Amino acid sequence: MAGPNPAAPAVAVPPARRRSRVGKSGAPRRTGTAYLFLAPFLILFGIFVIAPAIFGLVISVTDWSPYKAEQAFIGLQNYIDLFTPGSITFGDFWQSMGATGIFTLLSVPVMLVVPLLLAVLLNNKIKGGTAFRAIFFAPYVLGVAVIGVVWRYVLDTQSGILNYLLGLVGLPSDLPWTVDVPWAWVSLVGVTVWWTLGFNAVILLAGLKGISADLYEAASLDGAGAIRKFFSVTLPGLRPVMLFVTTTTILASANMFGQSFILTKGGPGNATRTVIMYISDQGLAQSNMGAASAMSYILFAVLAIISVINFRLQRERAE
């Protein structure tokens, strides 16, 4: 539900599709064998991803309630409501989409740049590099509930250690880290970066290791300095990996739920209530399954468009 989940992006298939084109040239028997090996995954994927997704689409055109014996088909009414100002869901839905957008815009650049710098640092043969890698990755293994509760103690307005430390160095010691904006956004982004940067860093580090040392050597011979090498060798070499990291990070940020749910409760008012929070509230807590499914599909459409644009932009340069 939150944090970068590498299994989540259904839209991130293109690289695999490209590879499968190569397979087509093989004999049909070999294709059959491949499908056989893929079967265990495909069956689970079908049951837990494809089937619920189709079911969700069905739900979104009904006034679904888990308690009724029969569900009424209401066409696109749920979708129309979401685009009709003044409807019961319109204001809250788009407000939560906006909150999600703010979070994504604020968090994605940080979650790309910081792990990239970290990966470059770790890629140098420094003493204790493995230990640092483990340390940076460590928060990622914690659940969102754990990091949420821990940070609530740290970020408490009156009793939190962060405000206490700020006070010690003469800065304001009453900042509402989880209570008011913009501080709540700073906290949410900061906590998320701290929590998940290790994951992106490890992927980028693997990408860095894949860049041939010959290229750096050649660049050195041509007189390139460290900065020039970073921009002319490292970054272009990382493009395929960057594509993956950017896509998963955007999707993960757009699906943010736990941090807001635990740290800010969506407050102040509903300013930090993300769209996933609103959808889960509508669908699971209030049993407005139809409306919630329609919202999910709109979110899906938006994310699909963003992902396609992202692919287009980065692929053109990559190839």
Add this chain to the structure above:
Amino acid sequence: MKKGTARRALAATLALGVGLALTACGSSGSTGGGASVSGEDYDGPKVSISFWNGWTGGAAPVLVPKLIEKFNSEHDNIEVKNVPMEWADVNKKLPLAVKAGKGPDVAVAHGDDVATYAAQGLLLKADDIVKALGYSAEDFPEGLMDAGAYSGNQYGIPWSVTPLGLYVNNDVLKAAGIDPATVPSDKDAYMKALEALKAAGVQGEWVDGYVFTGTFEFQSLLWQFGGDLYNEDVSKATFNSDAGVQALTHMTDLIKDGYSPANVAQDGNIKGLLAGKTAYNWNGVWQTTNEGFNSIDWTVAPVPQIGTEKAVWSSSTHWMFLNNKGQDKNKTAAAATFVKWMNANSAGWAETGELPAANEVRNDPALVEKYPNLKPFLDQLPYAHYETSAPGITAANAFITTALNEAVTGKKDPKQALDDAAAKADEVLKQNKTKYGD
């Protein structure tokens, strides 16, 4: 409102005979699976019944299995299976499980969920069971039976209540030169104490804008000023009345006048109280089990009367009998025996920081002797208000917290915040009427 109809329904069922199947008085909601319950213990063939509850924390996970073991050993023909899970999971799993005939025979739920379940046809009407077990509204605190009733029928049998109280850190008071012996019980005394604390550099009550416990405080104040959350038939929100505005203004004034810091985070106030940074905290009876209190000198008292009348917020939990597809009447009858036994043996439930609902148990002097901290909570029950019993009400209630949060963070003034919330709540109430029927 509900009381009258509920009584009439009771009288009607009484006339029809106690042994009548529950379906007799049922309409669309509760079909099938009625049970013949007698006041005596269930004496049919041996049955195994499953019991769902959300008691996963605190003392309950130890206490409940012990109680059930004792019950099972005393009843040869009934075996109760305890199925604890998170409250949210009970909520999610119950509808589908009951429809598939795989739900529990008996379950415990919070007062604000009972009507929602009932409207969905998940529950058996319990009027006959209540009658057969010999319960009446007088066996429980006033208004509590109604908190488990919906649309003229009884669906829940009270199990526990959890009112709000005023927690006091005596160390902080003493340091500020205030005698902790008398706890303020009215507005004048309370504001005087806050003023004295302020003079000593202590912000006496930290107001927060979250469900725990700002919303509970707001609701207590709303009732104290003579208001109510909704109108009689729960078709319109009334928490934006003058009483509501007065209640919320009292809370925002505490911040404005410096008796409370601004921007208190979730649970910030109870942490502040335990850390000796503030003197008073409006919090639930469940905090009496908070081990943090062991290290401070503290008392707990009834919440002060800020408004024109005495009132305090309380939530409640209720027993429910499930309307599983093909529900076995014997199992429901056995479940009724279990409920009666549990209520009669609920004295130990105080261990979990909740008050047993049954008057007989609660009024036993031994209870206060063993748990002296519960006394102020018991004393408040005569004027406690419980959660509104209407299907889908939690969705409407959520807007109250939004309004509170907007007001205490200064995003809107109290009246504006409450008016906006009430307008949204009205829409949800309207939606609920069509969603759950009437």
